Amino acid sequence: MRVGDDAGWTAVWHSRIGLRLAASFGALLLLVVVALILCAHAFQSIGRAEREVQAFERARHAADRASLLMREQYIHQAHTLIVFDDTHLDHYRDVVAVASQAIDELRAALATPEDAALVDELEAHRAANHKTFEELTVPAVLRGDRAEAVRLHEDMEKSVVAFSRTVRQLHDRNDARATEARVEMERAWSRAQMAALACLAAALVLGAVMAYLLTRTVVARVAVLRAGAERIGAGDLEHRIRLDARDELGELARAFDTMAEALARREEELVRAQRLASMGQVAAGIAHELNNPLGVILGYVKLLRRRGEWDDDALGVIEQEATLASETVAAMLDLARPLSLKLAEVDLGAILRESVERLSQVERVQGVDVKVVSTAPVIAWADEARLRQVVANLLTNAAEAAAPSGHVEASVHTTGDEVELTVDDDGAGFPEADRRKVTEPFFTTKSHGAGLGLSIVRTLVDAHQGDLGFERSPLGGARVWVRLPAHAASRERLE
Ligand code: ADP
Numbered sequence: 001m002r003v004g005d006d007a008g009w010t011a012v013w014h015s016r017i018g019l020r021l022a023a024s025f026g027a028l029l030l031l032v033v034v035a036l037i038l039c040a041h042a043f044q045s046i047g048r049a050e051r052e053v054q055a056f057e058r059a060r061h062a063a064d065r066a067s068l069l070m071r072e073q074y075i076h077q078a079h080t081l082i083v084f085d086d087t088h089l090d091h092y093r094d095v096v097a098v099a100s101q102a103i104d105e106l107r108a109a110l111a112t113p114e115d116a117a118l119v120d121e122l123e124a125h126r127a128a129n130h131k132t133f134e135e136l137t138v139p140a141v142l143r144g145d146r147a148e149a150v151r152l153h154e155d156m157e158k159s160v161v162a163f164s165r166t167v168r169q170l171h172d173r174n175d176a177r178a179t180e181a182r183v184e185m186e187r188a189w190s191r192a193q194m195a196a197l198a199c200l201a202a203a204l205v206l207g208a209v210m211a212y213l214l215t216r217t218v219v220a221r222v223a224v225l226r227a228g229a230e231r232i233g234a235g236d237l238e239h240r241i242r243l244d245a246r247d248e249l250g251e252l253a254r255a256f257d258t259m260a261e262a263l264a265r266r267e268e269e270l271v272r273a274q275r276l277a278s279m280g281q282v283a284a285g286i287a288h289e290l291n292n293p294l295g296v297i298l299g300y301v302k303l304l305r306r307r308g309e310w311d312d313d314a315l316g317v318i319e320q321e322a323t324l325a326s327e328t329v330a331a332m333l334d335l336a337r338p339l340s341l342k343l344a345e346v347d348l349g350a351i352l353r354e355s356v357e358r359l360s361q362v363e364r365v366q367g368v369d370v371k372v373v374s375t376a377p378v379i380a381w382a383d384e385a386r387l388r389q390v391v392a393n394l395l396t397n398a399a400e401a402a403a404p405s406g407h408v409e410a411s412v413h414t415t416g417d418e419v420e421l422t423v424d425d426d427g428a429g430f431p432e433a434d435r436r437k438v439t440e441p442f443f444t445t446k447s448h449g450a451g452l453g454l455s456i457v458r459t460l461v462d463a464h465q466g467d468l469g470f471e472r473s474p475l476g477g478a479r480v481w482v483r484l485p486a487h488a489a490s491r492e493r494l495e
Pocket of ligand 1: 427
């Protein structure tokens with residue numbers, strides 16, 4: 001961009017807030033500098049005028065002193081004429097020397113050639129007076145010529161009068177110039193005041209203009225930016241600030257808009273990924289849960305094939321397990337949605353016994369000794385299908401932990417308004433470091449595990465407003481207990 005290029009400078013001016021601020025503050029600074037220069041100049045004039053006034057006053061005093069001594073010189077002359085002898089001459093001569101010195105001092109106190117001419121005039125009058133006295137009057141007195149002395153006295157008196165007139169002229173000149181200097185001093189004061197006031201007014205106007213421009217171009221836009229950023233921050237990723245400005249704030253607004261676009265894209269991707277992940281989670285859960293009934297069904301089919309005949313009980317179990325499998329699919333789908341429980345009186349003991357029996361058909365845990373310790377009915381207020389899921393999951397985990405030839409003991413009993421199911425095994429027990437994680441979805445230490453069994457148990461127990469706990473078992477492995485509302489109390493707690 002060339003310096004003479006007007007459009008270029010305008011573009012830079014509009015595109016840079018910093019340039020606008022620098023130019024505005026520069027203008028303010030310039031005003032202050034101009035005010036200082038004007039004031040300094042005025043103070044210089046005032047100082048000069050003040051010095052002039054002082055010099056005129058010094059000259060006035062010197063002129064007054066010379067005039068006084070001239071009078072004294074004349075008084076001594078008059079004294080000599082009165083006593084009419086030379087006894088007073090020594091005093092007279094002392095005064096003459098001082099009077100001459102006073103005129104020299106007056107000359108030094110004055111500067112212009114006109115003043116010097118007047119001082120010369122004074123000296124001439126004084127010298128003429130002295131000469132007349134010394135050279136003519138004193139000899140006339142010594143001769144005793146009174147008539148001549150009286151005539152010469154008149155001449156001397158005239159030179160004294162002329163001296164006084166010249167002193168008055170000198171005074172008039174000095175007074176006029178002192179008055180001029182004083183007037184100049186006052187003018188300089190008012191010039192300084194005017195300059196200071198003018199600069200102050202200009203600074204005020206400039207400040208107001210700057211404040212207006214800043215408010216319009218910066219503060220208002222910052223407010224738009226803040227509002228936009230707040231909307232985007234609150235989650236409205238479709239919002240765009242669209243600030244029509246070519247400066248830094250415009251750049252910032254465009255950066256915000258780009259960020260909002262990127263965030264919206266990322267959110268879309270995240271939602272898609274989450275949807276896929278939860279679909280995967282549900283699918284894995286379904287596969288895991290279907291594994292148990294399918295294992296039982298397969299076990300019974302093998303049994304029937306070995307026997308070579310149809311057995312009504314075995315077919316009943318196959319039917320039940322197939323129903324469980326279909327219910328499990330529904331349950332897993334339910335898990336993805338909010339749970340709705342079909343609550344009823346359920347015998348937890350019976351469910352436990354049936355589940356143990358079915359587990360015995362699962363091939364991979366067939367060497368494990370699974371015992372139900374208690375036999376009395378224990379009634380819970382629960383959703384039967386969900387409860388079966390809970391019991392089956394806990395038994396399968398315990399049997400897998402105890403495999404290939406360990407022991408599992410399960411019991412149920414009622415305590416006050418709660419029923420409790422306990423499953424013990426003599427496996428390796430829960431790893432201490434991972435005890436908190438075992439109910440997290442997908443946590444597993446098994447090569448074939450999906451890590452969903454205990455997370456489903458946790459969800460179902462929570463839905464029944466029950467409790468779930470993990471401990472070390474007296475058998476040496478893990479103990480898992482579940483407490484659920486018993487029949488009487490559960491109506492109030494769950495309905
Ligand atoms: P999965 O059985 O598919 O691994 P679970 O959610 O049922 O998923 O179990 C999660 C983890 O908890 C298991 O991988 C295992 O490490 C641990 N676990 C569960 N039950 C027991 C148990 N009875 N003894 C020892 N560890 C267990």
